[in-house]
Amino acid sequence: MDSTDMLAKRSEKVKKFFSDKTNFPYFILGILIVIGYAIRSKTLKNLIDPTTGNYIPLALDPFLFLRYAKETLTNGALSAVDVMRYVPTGYEQIGEFGLLSNVIVGLYKFLGFFNSGITLEYAHVVYPPILFCLSLIFFFLLIRRLFDYRVGLLATAFLVVLPSYLYRTLAGFSDKESLAMFFMFGAMYYYVRAWQEKKLRTAMICGLFSGILTGLMGLTWGGVSLVFLIFGLFVLIEVVLDKFSEKDFYVYSVWLFSLLFILKVFFGQKYTVSTLALSVTSGFMFLAFLVGLINLIIRKKNLFGIKDKIEGKLPLGFASLIISGVLGVFFVTLLEGFGAIAGKASSFIRNLLEPFGFTRWNLTVAESHQPYVSDWIASWGWSYMLLMVIGSIILVYNLLKKTKLKLKGTAFYTFFIFAFIFSRYKAGATLNGVNTLSKSLYVGSLIALGIGAIAVYFYAYKKDKELYTSILNFDKNTIFVIVWFLLLTVAARGAIRLLHIYSPVTTVLVAYAFVKIFDYAKSLEINWAKFGVYGILLILLFLPTVQGSLTNMYTSANNQAKYTGPSYGSQWQTSMKWVRENTDEDAVFAHWWDYGYWVQTGGERATLTDGGNAGGYALNYFMGRHVITGQSETEALEFLYAKNATHLLMISDEIGKYPAFSSIGSDVDYDRYGWITTFQLDKSRSQERRNDTNLFYAGSYAFDEDFIFDDTLFVKQSGGIGAFLLPSVPQEDGTVVLKQPEAVVVQNGQQYSIPVECIFIEGKEIEFEQPGLKGCLMILPRVNGNQNEPFGAAIWISPKIRRTLFTQLYLYGVESENFKLVYDDSAQFFPHGLSLGVYNGRLIGPQKIWEMSYPQGLEPSEFYYSNELPDERVRES
Template structure:
């Protein structure tokens, strides 16, 4: 008995010893992080009322989430699974030219294929299932790569430093998992480029740091090669490989200036850039050596490589024995920098001409202030340049309108910046930290809001932006020169891993203010600084002696922890809800049913024309070729589609453009109403002759007036005039200029009829100009399926839409609550006449309706016996997907311009 008890005690001690080991805790917490990440990211695949959220109701099978682009990669993956490889020319795109598949990055489709092979070990699963599940797998890998990268940044010598690094890495990782901004590109059902690319980005940083810190040259070389391979893998997935090239390039340049690069570091950098450039140029035609060396992102990394080569050529050869070089008091690396600049400028001028340098300077200047130019880029929502007042919303929660996460990561970055400079004189470190704070404020707040003093466009905004950056750079140069003169080596002892982290952080802040879609990258990196702030506050409290100072630090630590917990809990709640509902909506179900008709009822060689947004859906779900798609490889065709078809004012031009693209069907859906401003802008000439919009107006019940035999109703809403108007009031012509005068509403007068019916007797549109209200008759009204011509007035239309009003579990229909105002300019176009008004003027007879798929809510209401019209207002405007056959007259001709990929031959403005 005693022997058995002793054995039990021995086993308990052994288990306790195992549990006490740091590696066990690290592994255990990593497992918890992975489980949490998988649980959240897989939520769209969970049960949603008897079936998974990611479900195609037409095919009764797995599908993807509500995004567009993932369908393109899924289609390529399906082609590889079915045929073994991709064709050289993808004829489903850009009809009639097709698309060279070698110009597209292919790694993501192959990842889906490999996932398909993996999951089919456990059963029979479709490619769509594999594509939906891939982001979950990649997020697990991203969690691991992110953890080890953050840990590698902060790890130092000694168990205490290793423990701090582990804590910072875990806090950062758990925050990263629940950051809502990061969800949309990493959740199940969205096999987007970013879902896989972030893994390779953090893996590259980790491997590069491991190479830099390796004591053996062999180990450093292996890690450098792996970092190059990982960089190439990221580039073969996402153009965001820019983050790797710029971050490592800037960090290595700073390390070079600080005299931290010796032979080993030079070899590491050389291996990394040569491997990554070589693989990218070898594996994809999208990357050429010329483009990579001359661009402002990968080109920057190459420029640093060139500087390092010049440095080692100058100082490791007989050139260093030149008397000037032997006698100079200028730092060697500065001499090398000057020499590299001179030699580089001469080589570039000879090879490409001096204008090449000027052009790159202009590109950089535009990149700093207005990275998005051209009508197409500006109209793409995710490319829009945000203001701080907008992107701060991604860094809540808020307390008294202050974004908690934003201020936590900002303060954390300031504390870490000061820590990074702890080897220089204390006073100098405080001065540089103060300049860093100014620089951060200039970078962020110089583009605060459109109506702010700092709107990012005016002189004071640009001055703040430039001056704060120059102050930081100037102060660094000053102290660099001062410390060199004094022989002080404090700046040389700045840790490289901190340089790399700050290069990444500043780049992320810059790109967050440059494009909406890039806010998520900052959202992923920001938690690192929050985690560091928490751990550093605790360390300072531990190190402080008892007294008032320790108590103050303790209070600060508690406040930081409480705010962080508050932010984490809010993030967790928000990300869970978003993940669960990141599934196909009624709008997607409408498309699934419409594409089912397309698959079953149109020839396999049919070609569809539509606005570019829907191309990947038609190609992948409908399995038919398209003229345009989300790749926007030929934006000139977008111009023609917008000008000649969607806003086109005559049938002949529309037919001729479609004829040149072998089009058999034309498709429009209800979201095109909201996108009218986008495609009418792109489809306009230099003077914006087609640019317009379709505003929604709501009935103001408070202004409704009963008359002796009817009712007067007021609809409010509108916008600026899209073209000049001349109206006649009391026999006098009044000129209303476009862009200065505006529409403020519409007034309708009804006349009562028998059995509660009524007719619309009069319509007026209300204009505002020079603080005056001007009313004019409106000629057309569309109501209850009838188009009414009131005889005279402004040649626009009040299009009245039924509004669905849920109330206490029941639904009612308000027939006079909502309208859209169709201006005279819009009225002249195809979308208004054919899609909204069913070709009431018979101007487009060669487009007979082939199929109409009603909005899901309309279909359900009709099934319940409610005879609602095609368009209803319910949680926004909802309407049908309409598909028309295209019947050619035989008079159409081949026009080179309509299939040209060179817009500069035909237009002199930027699309």
């Protein structure tokens, strides 16, 4: 066959593909996939480390996965213990990283087959957009099965450009989520397909695929517990509604046991059956299995005549739930004691209100902070937010439309969803998520929904058989989406980082709203009304100026991807080059935990702490208390010596993070807790006087401890400093003499002028005789463009912060025999010969590294070796 014939045949196949209307959705899907990859790969040009010439990850955690991928490629597998982490003990449980590391290595080999110039670093940074594109296929297939291809395509289009789903799928964000979401969509698709299949064999094969994919998700990411919840709660509802057939039970059993097999075989040390069964979240999937099993036994076998005794008194599905609940309580009590159930109930309520905890350990992690609905609106736009809510309301209406309760039920749900979501609207608002009204709306609306649903269910069973029959005919697909939406709404309301996993179901509801409103408009007989609705839909969907439209989100996503660069910036790239070239290979670095993965991967050196925080509570407590906020060099050296540390690293980020590590490093009374606030020179409020200029530094600082001045008690966090006044006397030789400053203190609406006993400038402390505030005002330069103001800013160092090792070594630069400064990038990165200062509105400074020299006679605490907290009460405070 010549080339002309081959070309003709291929042309014919292409024409046939496009002439078949059933292929049209796949053609659009292909375009969306190309657009999605094109957007997400725009960051690639920003991800090259000039010190190595290699690609680097976009965020912090992916550095760990890059190191593990390199180890997997070199050795074929990960070692049993990672000696680079948590020196000297190392990190043993690295099974959860094996799958992702092998996926990245596999991708490297696959791409290398087509291009031998591909590096592992390149494969690592392109893994997120590639897995994102693959996940879009499962996502579209899932939504098409739940609704139709129109909802599937529109939801996929929104997912491609949705801001809250973009960052973690950008090239370089090579974390767990991209792979986990691929498995999640696949698991959902096959599970939905399983209950839709008519043949048992096909359904069970789909259930098997779903279980395998769920298990693989569990090997990748702890967020798999949300899938356990979704599937478990969905099955419980199906059993209660008498919709859980024998085939459904077999499918669910295959799903459950296949995922348990995967987890047990590949990560048995974390996922034991007992641990999963007794967990508040994963326990739901075991409860669902037990309820389904008992329901099947009652219906099929009628053991002890239970079915005959129950029928007519209770719905069989609900009776199965009660029996299973009693058995569950019995076994949990048997295994964990009488207080276990009350403890789990308390934990459930606490997790509902504070999903990621309320202790100092949780609240200092930015990703675990609870978001406000106003944050969602800022990301999505009001139109998208409202369409999401409207989509869920239309979904509920369509669920109820064949019942007598379609209007009342929909109205009740509308009240619930607005109260539930908007109970945490905005900080400072009436509904701030913290006050009694907010919590009452949040929990109360959820309780009202549950009680209302149960009341209607039993009323219909006892009094209205027609209504009961219509309830039993509820659409499975709709119930699944509602469960998916409501559970992830709870999750996303609990922590900022879960907005990513929440995003897909929001696109489904927004797309559903568009399609259903469009279908309704088509049925309108009045043309102006019909085309008016069409016009509004087109505006909301495509007008670039509407935040939340596809075009607006596309532009935003393009710009975000184009200008997003790595958090491991030039300062870190340069310092880690120095570390690689100037420190011993067995060097061990101490620093705050945030920087561990950068030092391990970029600097190729071991660390005491890192972002995994798997070294126990004590490790970060000791680092925060005895090193960074340590009160003496000896105190720090004893801990560092016990951990075999050779180097200490600090950077100006510590100033902003001071509340975090001083909180974690405090005792139960928060003795070390403090903060550092920046004040900036306001020339318009400074006063030229006869002999000097009174410089006015504006800012805001709340006292971190009580103090008394002139018999007046100034209370911690009630009183504070609103400004500093610093007299400046110019000299004939061009220099300036600074006199004792005053602090403008405000408390209970009253203003006081209190002298400040110390200023720090040009590398030295200047103390004044007149008593007053015992902290120190550190004068800093301020640089805007080419304009340099030597006295343009200041930071207030309170008395408790003034005596810390952080202040003495990093801020003051005090020389020490025990801490030898071996690296300081001030000269390289800061203009005008300056160092720490305010540059173009940002407080930034040098990175410094010290090498320790340990004196004789150190006596480290036994707690340093055991990694136990000296006072366990700190864990819960």
